[in-house]
Structures are given as structure tokens and as C-alpha cells.
Amino acid sequence: MDAPLPGERGTLWLVPNALDHGVDGAASLDLTLPRGAIERAATLNHWVVEDAKSARAFLKRVHALHPLAQPLQSLDLREMPRPPKDGRTPASDEAWRALLAPALQGHDIGLLSEAGLPAVADPGNALVTQAHALGLRVVPLPGPSAITLALAASGLQGQSFAFVGYLPTDAAARTARVRSLEALSRRERQTQIAIETPYRNAALMAALVEALHPDTRLAVACGVTLPEGWCRMATVARWRQAPPPFESKGLPAVFLWLAA
Amino acid sequence: MDAPLPGERGTLWLVPNALDHGVDGAASLDLTLPRGAIERAATLNHWVVEDAKSARAFLKRVHALHPLAQPLQSLDLREMPRPPKDGRTPASDEAWRALLAPALQGHDIGLLSEAGLPAVADPGNALVTQAHALGLRVVPLPGPSAITLALAASGLQGQSFAFVGYLPTDAAARTARVRSLEALSRRERQTQIAIETPYRNAALMAALVEALHPDTRLAVACGVTLPEGWCRMATVARWRQAPPPFESKGLPAVFLWLAA
Numbered sequence: 001m002d003a004p005l006p007g008e009r010g011t012l013w014l015v016p017n018a019l020d021h022g023v024d025g026a027a028s029l030d031l032t033l034p035r036g037a038i039e040r041a042a043t044l045n046h047w048v049v050e051d052a053k054s055a056r057a058f059l060k061r062v063h064a065l066h067p068l069a070q071p072l073q074s075l076d077l078r079e080m081p082r083p084p085k086d087g088r089t090p091a092s093d094e095a096w097r098a099l100l101a102p103a104l105q106g107h108d109i110g111l112l113s114e115a116g117l118p119a120v121a122d123p124g125n126a127l128v129t130q131a132h133a134l135g136l137r138v139v140p141l142p143g144p145s146a147i148t149l150a151l152a153a154s155g156l157q158g159q160s161f162a163f164v165g166y167l168p169t170d171a172a173a174r175t176a177r178v179r180s181l182e183a184l185s186r187r188e189r190q191t192q193i194a195i196e197t198p199y200r201n202a203a204l205m206a207a208l209v210e211a212l213h214p215d216t217r218l219a220v221a222c223g224v225t226l227p228e229g230w231c232r233m234a235t236v237a238r239w240r241q242a243p244p245p246f247e248s249k250g251l252p253a254v255f256l257w258l259a260a
Numbered sequence: 261m262d263a264p265l266p267g268e269r270g271t272l273w274l275v276p277n278a279l280d281h282g283v284d285g286a287a288s289l290d291l292t293l294p295r296g297a298i299e300r301a302a303t304l305n306h307w308v309v310e311d312a313k314s315a316r317a318f319l320k321r322v323h324a325l326h327p328l329a330q331p332l333q334s335l336d337l338r339e340m341p342r343p344p345k346d347g348r349t350p351a352s353d354e355a356w357r358a359l360l361a362p363a364l365q366g367h368d369i370g371l372l373s374e375a376g377l378p379a380v381a382d383p384g385n386a387l388v389t390q391a392h393a394l395g396l397r398v399v400p401l402p403g404p405s406a407i408t409l410a411l412a413a414s415g416l417q418g419q420s421f422a423f424v425g426y427l428p429t430d431a432a433a434r435t436a437r438v439r440s441l442e443a444l445s446r447r448e449r450q451t452q453i454a455i456e457t458p459y460r461n462a463a464l465m466a467a468l469v470e471a472l473h474p475d476t477r478l479a480v481a482c483g484v485t486l487p488e489g490w491c492r493m494a495t496v497a498r499w500r501q502a503p504p505p506f507e508s509k510g511l512p513a514v515f516l517w518l519a520a
Binding site for chain 2: 014019030031032033034035036117118119120121122124125126127128129130131132137138139140142143144145147148149150151152153154155156157158159160161162163164165190219221224225229230231232233234
């Protein structure tokens with residue numbers, strides 16, 4: 001079914017993943033992914049992925065619901081270049097473009113992250129950029145994004161919001177950043193959204209509760225889509241009286257605030 | 261199955277809708293919604309919805325995949341207060357809270373928009389705010405959001421982005437707003453995301469292409485999740501040579517830009 005017609009070019013499918021990466025006891029994928037995305041994923045033989053091991057785990061979960069078109073062992077799985085650290089040069093446009101070679105030969109390609117939508121709060125947008133430069137068709141398959149699910153559950157302003165990624169880990173820089181984002185939130189009536197590495201959740205919450213104005217409304221969504229997940233929103237003044245119950249284990253959390 | 265235990269309080273479930281509102285020929289819901297969300301929706305007897313007619317259409321689509329726990333006619337469907345126009349007073353906290361009365365009696369409630377996730381680029385966040393004030397459990401069910409799907413498909417910066425809703429319709433005010441957001445995009449390396457009423461898509465695109473710097477990258481995602489949907493990204497300079505093929509019919513579109 002993947003035999004290309006002469007001259008035909010493949011599509012880049014953006015395949016969603018569940019939001020339970022790193023969590024014990026993965027549930028059936030169809031609790032969080034639509035049948036349409038699962039069945040499309042089962043047809044794809046060429047993949048560009050954030051991490052090959054987690055991609056194989058994802059494909060096994062797909063196979064449990066819909067048989068893969070080819071055995072897992074024979075799939076073409078390529079890992080994306082890692083984001084550069086310590087000032088090293090990022091991967092070149094050519095390196096990204098090389099990952100799209102199967103599409104130029106007419107094969108569809110799937111792009112997959114370890115969790116959620118690829119290229120949203122995650123690597124992959126450099127690949128999508130090259131796909132557009134090559135004139136390939138790019139199709140996003142619907143699936144869960146912790147950012148918008150947390151926003152919906154927060155009760156905060158959903159008509160204007162900004163996702164700012166990770167905040168600085170240095171305490172003084174983090175406080176300055178939080179206050180600057182609070183001022184922006186007040187000026188634009190815009191909800192500000194940040195994420196944190198799970199083991200730092202409690203530290204970030206403490207920093208937010210200390211840096212933000214008592215009247216600012218602050219929400220935390222922890223373990224979105226997981227059975228043990230929860231979301232609460234209150235003023236900073238109220239959070240100061242009762243900090244949230246982060247487990248030592250640490251589920252992924254999303255932090256959202258809106259100035260009064 | 262909805263008989264509450266004494267003293268128990270219901271959960272507010274945020275139920276996703278498909279992204280095909282106003283489009284002819286609705287496809288099966290499970291192409292875009294997970295089984296988990298569809299099955300949960302089928303159990304709910306109390307609903308707060310953006311529009312009762314479209315909510316009934318949604319529930320019929322749910323029923324086609326999973327039988328509703330109660331006949332559609334006997335469900336308790338309440339419409340949210342409309343956003344106020346012409347300077348009229350918005351609905352009071354008490355009016356919103358009254359919609360949550362079934363939860364205080366132990367019944368679960370579903371919150372539903374005409375398209376996508378409730379309370380994201382859509383009304384409903386006032387209801388969620390009151391649910392938190394009452395200490396109710398709020399659970400977002402995963403489903404499609406045109407904003408994050410468009411962002412994934414754009415290839416633009418996905419680690420920092422802002423959704424700004426609708427732009428002004430007045431030409432001069434719109435140009436000023438677009439340039440101010442482009443400056444913000446340059447300063448923060450942040451993708452800016454706006455939506456438009458379908459019949460104004462071509463006008464907004466023309467305004468963006470005129471107001472933005474030639475090197476700014478601009479993406480359009482039209483009809484996200486629909487079979488006729490498409491997404492393209494290019495520099496403004498390139499868009500000036502070849503405007504996008506908006507159909508006269510008008511699918512919903514998302515516009516995204518990132519300054520160079």
C-alpha cells in the first residue's frame with residue numbers, strides 16, 4: 001500500500017503521541033488518540049522520531065489496536081538531531097532535509113515525539129520547515145496537547161494566551177522573568193503558560209507563589225489525561241495558604257497565570 | 261450509572277468537539293476524537309453548551325459510535341450566556357454558578373463548544389472558573405485544537421508561541437496590531453497566531469502580506485483535520501508572489517507568523 005506512483009511525493013504526517021511518557025502502566029492509546037490517527041500511524045513505514053526506543057513502544061501500542069502494515073523490525077526509523085548544547089552548531093538544513101528523502105521517493109513519513117503533538121513544545125519544527133521548503137504536503141493528525149488541555153481546565157483566559165516553555169532555573173533570573181510575564185499578562189489580558197521538568201515542579205510552584213501578585217490567578221494542571229491527574233486554579237493569595245500536592249514521584253505539570 | 265452517592269459532587273468534564281462545524285458532510289467523530297472522550301460523552305446526562313442545536317448534532321454523532329446512556333430528548337442541555345455586546349453587562353458569577361447546580365447534586369456535567377476544545381479560543385472559561393471556586397473536579401478530555409495543530413504543521417517556533425485571537429477589522433488598526441505583534445515575535449522569538457471569520461480569510465492574508473516584513477515567515481493552515489484542509493508556510497516575500505488558494509466557500513483558517 002506504500003508503493004509510490006512515478007513522480008509522486010509522500011506526505012509528512014504529524015503523528016500525536018499519548019501524554020504518559022515516563023509514567024508507569026501505559027493505558028490503551030485510544031483513550032487519548034483518535035482512531036483516525038492510530039490507523040494512519042499503522043500504515044506508515046518511514047518515521048522521523050524524537051527517540052527510537054519510545055517510538056518502538058508507541059508503534060507496539062498502535063499494533064495492539066490496528067495491525068502495522070509492516071513488521072516493526074522492518075520499519076525505517078530515524079532519530080532527529082538532538083538540540084545542540086554548549087554553543088555547538090545546530091544541525092544544518094541539509095541534515096534535516098536528508099531525513100525527508102523517502103518522501104521525495106514517494107513514501108509517506110510520520111513525525112513523532114515522545115509525548116503529545118510533534119513540534120509543539122517539542123523538537124521537530126525544523127523538519128516541518130524543510131518539508132514546506134520542498135513543497136511536501138504536511139498534515140497534522142489530531143491528538144492531545146498538554147498545553148491547550150491545561151488551558152481549558154484552568155478557567156483562565158482562553159482567547160489570548162502565550163506558551164513560554166521553560167523558565168530560567170537561576171532563582172533571581174526566574175523571579176525577574178515571572179514578573180515580566182505577569183506585567184505582560186496584565187497589559188494584554190493574556191494567560192501565560194510554562195512547563196517544568198517534573199522533579200522541579202514544587203520548586204517552580206514555590207517561586208511562582210512568591211513572585212506573583214496575591215490577586216493574580218494561578219493554575220496548575222498535573223498529569224493531564226492521566227487517571228491520577230488533577231487541575232486546580234486559585235488566587236496566589238490562596239495558594240500561599242495551601243500549596244499543591246505534588247507527589248515526590250513527579251508527574252509532568254503545566255503552570256498558568258493571569259494577572260488581575 | 262449517574263445515580264449520585266449522598267454528599268458526592270459531580271465532575272465537570274471538558275468535552276472536545278470535531279473541527280468541522282459549519283462544514284458539509286460530517287465525518288465519523290472517531291477520526292478526530294479518541295474513544296475515551298466519545299465514551300465519556302455518552303454517559304453524561306447534564307450539559308452546558310455553546311449552542312443547543314449543534315450540541316444535539318454532536319450527541320447524535322456520539323450515539324452513532326456509542327449508545328447514549330439516556331435518550332437525547334431527555335438530556336439536560338443548558339446554553340451558556342452569550343458574550344455581551346454593545347457594552348452590556350456580562351453574565352454574573354451567580355448566573356454561571358447556577359449552571360453547575362447539577363454537580364452540587366452529585367451529577368457529572370459536560371462542557372461543549374461548537375468546535376474544538378471548550379474554553380480555548382471559545383467561551384466557557386467563566387464556567388470552569390466557577391467550578392474551581394466550588395472545588396469541583398475539572399477534567400479536560402483530549403481532542404483536537406486547531407491552534408496547536410496549525411502550529412505543529414507550520415514548522416514555526418513551537419517552544420514559544422502566543423494566540424491572540426481575532427485582529428481588528430479596521431484596516432489601520434489591523435496593520436498597527438500586526439506590526440506590533442511582529443516586533444514582539446522578533447524580540448521574544450515567539451510565533452504569533454491569529455484566527456479570522458472564514459469569509460474574511462483572503463482579506464486578512466492580504467493585510468498580513470502587506471504589513472509584515474518580507475523576511476518574516478508566514479503560515480496558513482486552512483480546514484485543519486478536514487480532507488480538503490491544507491497548510492503552507494513561506495516567507496512573506498514568497499507569499500507576495502503567490503497568494504494562497506482560499507476557496508470562496510471559506511474554511512476556517514489559522515494564521516501564524518515568526519519574524520526573522
